[in-house]
Amino acid sequence: MNDSPNLVTLSILKNSSITINCSSSTNSSMTHVWWFNGIIIFANSFQPTEIGISNVQGTYVNSSFSYLRFDGFSQINTGNYTCRDGNTVNKFFMLDIKGKFMPA
Numbered sequence: 001m002n003d004s005p006n007l008v009t010l011s012i013l014k015n016s017s018i019t020i021n022c023s024s025s026t027n028s029s030m031t032h033v034w035w036f037n038g039i040i041i042f043a044n045s046f047q048p049t050e051i052g053i054s055n056v057q058g059t060y061v062n063s064s065f066s067y068l069r070f071d072g073f074s075q076i077n078t079g080n081y082t083c084r085d086g087n088t089v090n091k092f093f094m095l096d097i098k099g100k101f102m103p104a
Contacts (some may be wrong), residue, residue, distance in 0.1 A: 006091045011098035013072045021067035022083030022091045032066040032090065034058060035082040041070060053077070073097070 007081040041048045042058030053094045081093040
């Protein structure tokens with residue numbers, strides 16, 4: 001098990017469209033499972049809409065590459081995203097809204 005995942009921290013403009021991706025360097029037969037704040041958000045036939053997140057779409061390119069596409073990034077999307085391949089954490093994302101603490 002990899003306890004030192006590849007960490008990516010991003011500050012995203014509100015209402016932006018972005019993509020985060022995950023790849024495996026090994027030839028694993030397991031597809032990626034994406035977690036959002038400790039809850040599965042994307043796996044095989046499970047999509048983010050099943051937990052009430054309608055502006056995120058998960059896609060598998062092949063068994064070693066997948067991504068999440070955000071259309072209109074908002075407060076509901078802020079948090080921690082983890083991409084796992086079995087017991088291995090392939091990538092860890094911390095997403096926040098850019099400038100959210102700045103006065104209007």
